[in-house]
Amino acid sequence: PPATVARHKISDPAIAHRALVENADAFSNRPRARLHVALAGRRDGKRIEDLNSVAHGPYWRALRCNLTAETLHPSRLGGLVPLQREAVQGLVAALSSAPRGSREEVTEVHQHLYGAVFSVVARLCFGHAVDEAHVRAMRRVIQNFQLAIGQVKPFSAKGSVMDKIVEWRRLRRLFAINVGLKELLLPHIAARRMAVQSPRPHDEGGRRPYVDSLFDLRVPNEGAAGRRALRDDEMVNLITEFLGAGTGTVVACMEWALAHIVDKPGVQEKLRGEVDDGEVSRVVAGMPYLHAVVLETLRMHPPLPVIPRHVHADAVGVLVGGMSMPPPAGDFYVNFSVGDMGRDSKIWSEPHEFRPERFLAGGDGDGVGPLPGPKQIRMMPFGAGHRFCPGVGMAMVNVKCFLAALMREFEWALPIGTGAVDLTEMDSFFKVMKKPLSARVTRRRKSI
Numbered sequence: 001p002p003a004t005v006a007r008h009k010i011s012d013p014a015i016a017h018r019a020l021v022e023n024a025d026a027f028s029n030r031p032r033a034r035l036h037v038a039l040a041g042r043r044d045g046k047r048i049e050d051l052n053s054v055a056h057g058p059y060w061r062a063l064r065c066n067l068t069a070e071t072l073h074p075s076r077l078g079g080l081v082p083l084q085r086e087a088v089q090g091l092v093a094a095l096s097s098a099p100r101g102s103r104e105e106v107t108e109v110h111q112h113l114y115g116a117v118f119s120v121v122a123r124l125c126f127g128h129a130v131d132e133a134h135v136r137a138m139r140r141v142i143q144n145f146q147l148a149i150g151q152v153k154p155f156s157a158k159g160s161v162m163d164k165i166v167e168w169r170r171l172r173r174l175f176a177i178n179v180g181l182k183e184l185l186l187p188h189i190a191a192r193r194m195a196v197q198s199p200r201p202h203d204e205g206g207r208r209p210y211v212d213s214l215f216d217l218r219v220p221n222e223g224a225a226g227r228r229a230l231r232d233d234e235m236v237n238l239i240t241e242f243l244g245a246g247t248g249t250v251v252a253c254m255e256w257a258l259a260h261i262v263d264k265p266g267v268q269e270k271l272r273g274e275v276d277d278g279e280v281s282r283v284v285a286g287m288p289y290l291h292a293v294v295l296e297t298l299r300m301h302p303p304l305p306v307i308p309r310h311v312h313a314d315a316v317g318v319l320v321g322g323m324s325m326p327p328p329a330g331d332f333y334v335n336f337s338v339g340d341m342g343r344d345s346k347i348w349s350e351p352h353e354f355r356p357e358r359f360l361a362g363g364d365g366d367g368v369g370p371l372p373g374p375k376q377i378r379m380m381p382f383g384a385g386h387r388f389c390p391g392v393g394m395a396m397v398n399v400k401c402f403l404a405a406l407m408r409e410f411e412w413a414l415p416i417g418t419g420a421v422d423l424t425e426m427d428s429f430f431k432v433m434k435k436p437l438s439a440r441v442t443r444r445r446k447s448i
């Protein structure tokens with residue numbers, strides 16, 4: 001984005017509510033990420049949007065309605081259970097046989113979690129027929145892509161010549177990964193297109209893969225009447241977004257939750273009391289303490305701690321009283337600081353303490369859910385307003401399902417000889433653990 005656009009920070013949840021919920025129309029565009037500007041420049045300005053980057057309007061609405069109605073609708077989440085069950089089995093096997101370090105710890109917890117969640121998301125996207133080797137290949141490229149985007153720091157344009165050279169190199173790496181992604185995904189899109197057109201399509205157990213919905217989708221035809229089908233390059237972007245957004249955030253949340261669980265054995269004990277007598281599918285319905293653990297994790301460590309908006313000058317009045325700088329004359333950007341809201345001592349008692357009980361009856365988070373209610377914002381890890389995260393339902397179900405299984409199957413403890421988990425945060429594409437979680441992961445005798 002042009003360096004001249006003023007960027008404001010809003011940490012006050014009342015003002016965030018006034019803007020994102022009460023004046024949602026005026027606060028429904030995101031700044032264009034440098035990645036998208038740069039990629040469009042390489043394609044003669046041809047648009048390469050995904051749902052996250054596209055401007056609020058009819059094209060966005062078509063993409064969003066399709067995703068929420070066809071793939072992420074709450075009524076379809078039950079269809080995830082077989083995919084989750086298979087992924088849980090793989091995860092339990094992988095963690096059971098993972099090599100241990102000198103302090104008897106598993107060092108690559110994150111990678112194992114990523115593999116398991118990705119396999120659910122990839123099959124939800126492409127259907128069950130996509131084989132394990134291809135899922136692994138996609139996962140590698142998507143992970144590299146997110147890593148590379150995190151390094152480009154989409155909003156930094158300042159710095160010395162050296163900084164710019166470094167950044168340009170990173171952008172080039174990103175372009176190269178982007179090309180690789182396209183080469184990898186296009187054959188899968190083509191294969192799936194053939195499969196759905198065949199007289200006997202593969203049985204998906206009642207689920208409809210995300211790509212299938214993209215084949216049927218018709219979007220407004222820019223500058224012309226009527227609607228048109230999606231182009232292949234648009235599908236590649238939407239699929240990349242689906243695979244990336246659906247995995248990285250969920251894994252970040254799970255890793256933070258496990259970090260606190262390892263840090264506080266009491267939390268693990270309470271969780272176990274709840275999950276030991278449960279069936280995986282019951283996780284969706286009633287496990288209040290597990291639900292509280294996930295909310296507490298998202299309060300303290302929202303994977304996306306900043307929610308940016310591009311705002312027209314005439315909406316500046318909405319933010320009066322909350323601006324960190326004098327009101328701008330022209331259009332401006334606002335960063336709503338989800339991270340600050342989650343740790344605001346005016347809203348939360350002892351905000352730096354991991355205390356899931358606060359979300360149970362009588363606690364200071366009693367009644368607070370993953371999305372803000374219509375009246376006020378206490379925390380907003382999934383955003384707010386028109387652009388709130390459409391994956392909230394699937395994310396909560398996946399995090400809870402995997403955590404429940406990990407509690408039921410394993411004992412989680414600090415590596416031998418260490419006193420505490422290092423909970424320092426680091427900015428990457430998502431807010432992640434600076435020192436990835438290592439833990440002693442011992443198989444429990446009692447099993448599902």
Ligand code: HEM
Pocket residue numbers: 051052053064241242243245246247249250253302303304307308380381382383384385386387388389390391392394395396
């Ligand atoms: C713990 C997990 C997740 C967290 C914390 C999270 C968080 C967020 C946040 C903060 C936003 C921006 C909201 C705003 O601007 O108001 C967002 C947008 C989005 N998320 Fe998620 N997300 C998660 C999981 C998912 C999943 C599972 C999917 C789908 C597969 C997904 C797909 C999206 C998409 C497509 C957008 C852009 C929506 C739009 O602009 O209309 N997310 N997410």
